Amino acid sequence: MVDWRLYEPLINFARKRSMWIVAFCTGCGGIEMPPLMTSRYDLERFGMMPNPAPRMADLFLITGYVTPKTLKRIIITYEMQPDPKYVLAHGSCPLNGGIYWDAYNAIKHLDKYIPVDVAIAGCMPRPEAVMDGIKKMMELIETGKADGWKRYKENYEYYKKNQDELFGEGWRERTARRWIPWLMNKKKEIGGGKQ
Numbered sequence: 001m002v003d004w005r006l007y008e009p010l011i012n013f014a015r016k017r018s019m020w021i022v023a024f025c026t027g028c029g030g031i032e033m034p035p036l037m038t039s040r041y042d043l044e045r046f047g048m049m050p051n052p053a054p055r056m057a058d059l060f061l062i063t064g065y066v067t068p069k070t071l072k073r074i075i076i077t078y079e080m081q082p083d084p085k086y087v088l089a090h091g092s093c094p095l096n097g098g099i100y101w102d103a104y105n106a107i108k109h110l111d112k113y114i115p116v117d118v119a120i121a122g123c124m125p126r127p128e129a130v131m132d133g134i135k136k137m138m139e140l141i142e143t144g145k146a147d148g149w150k151r152y153k154e155n156y157e158y159y160k161k162n163q164d165e166l167f168g169e170g171w172r173e174r175t176a177r178r179w180i181p182w183l184m185n186k187k188k189e190i191g192g193g194k195q
């Protein structure tokens, strides 16, 4: 019987060097992504790249303020990602509301709804600060301390309670039901196109 724990350091090294990012810029900090990805900072040299499918991405960058409407998508996207998955929050807004601290529709504590592994202070954090955050994340992954995905499972009741308090129980089903008419129309459109 193979004891996979022996291979953990090697697996963690590979994980930190091949992170795929959820391509979903949630706030104004997303504007720092082009310089990060292009020749100036060239994030790809770390084996990182944006991925259009959350089901194949392990790093979720929350790039700024979060509203209840965005939070629903963030939670659903986060839950779609496979384990292990990591969350890096950009700037003050996801942590304490930032300049929107007294706005009725800004989420003040993202970590009440999903776990945050690394947070970067600043408004808005410069690409250098984001690079620092990414290096910190790599360090945590390599040492096995980027464990937000485990905390989400272990404390799911806590996160779910906070989510339900904000959106009301059964919000996932209600959100899904709203998509059904749209999907049915799309199906008809596609079917119609073939005829």
Ligand code: SF4
Pocket (backbone or CB within 6 Å): 027, 028, 029, 063, 064, 065, 090, 091, 092, 093, 098, 099, 122, 123, 124, 125
């Ligand atoms: S911290 Fe500043 S840059 Fe980031 S989302 Fe908030 S207002 Fe925008």
